[in-house]
Amino acid sequence: MVGYLNLILRLVIWFLLTANLSVANIIIGVSIALLLPGSPKSLGRLQDWLRALFEVIVAIPQAYIEAFEIILRPHTQEEVTLERVKPGRTPGLIFLDIFLITFTPKTIVLKYQEDGWYEVHRVRRRKKKA
Template sequence: MRRLLPLLLTIAFRLAVWCLLTADLSHLNLLIGLVVALLLPRARSRPLPLRELLRALGRSLLAVPQAYLEALRLMVGREPVEAEISEATTDGTIPLLVFLDVFRITLTPFTIVLGLEDGGRRYRIHALKPGHRHGGQTP
């Protein structure tokens, strides 16, 4: 059971990503997505800690509505301001967790992971943030 649950969660996440990318919830599309999720190769790594996997999945799923909110803020806000920020990584030795981190970050509009810093413990991120309204000029 300990090995089956992470596998089922991985397949469910792949199917959810498929549905988000295709924007189609028809029975045929769900069947195609399930087949693709089953046929995609899985990385062989040390066993996934269930708590970390669930936390990463939750953060990735919450990134979707957050991305829409940020896109809306960028559309109605002033000129965007460039920023280079950093964010702590999860367990960098498990490829699935690294993928979920990078997926969550790059799903946000105008945000991309540039690389790792601090010995691989932090992501270096380039982001465009909505500008502030200060007399029509951005800071």
């Protein structure tokens, strides 16, 4: 089941990159998705994939909310933090994590470190002094 999710992820990425749903492009996309090497030893659990897909659905309204916050109340503080990659993530799930972090307007992944960390840039509102 998870192998199909990896195939679907590859096809979605292909169609997003090409923005073309012609028959020829679909055949090329399926061929490339099947020919790309996979790592059979690192199959993710279906539960992890379902959780990641749910997080994608939740991120869409969150992105709109953050966009309006930035428009209405300026965010002038910036910070770069390190976030730990969840344990046991496959490359496809790591891609979805990076996509989720970068999808929202207040955060972007600057670098994925192979030792299991994301370098994340955030903008924040200036804290009011008490």
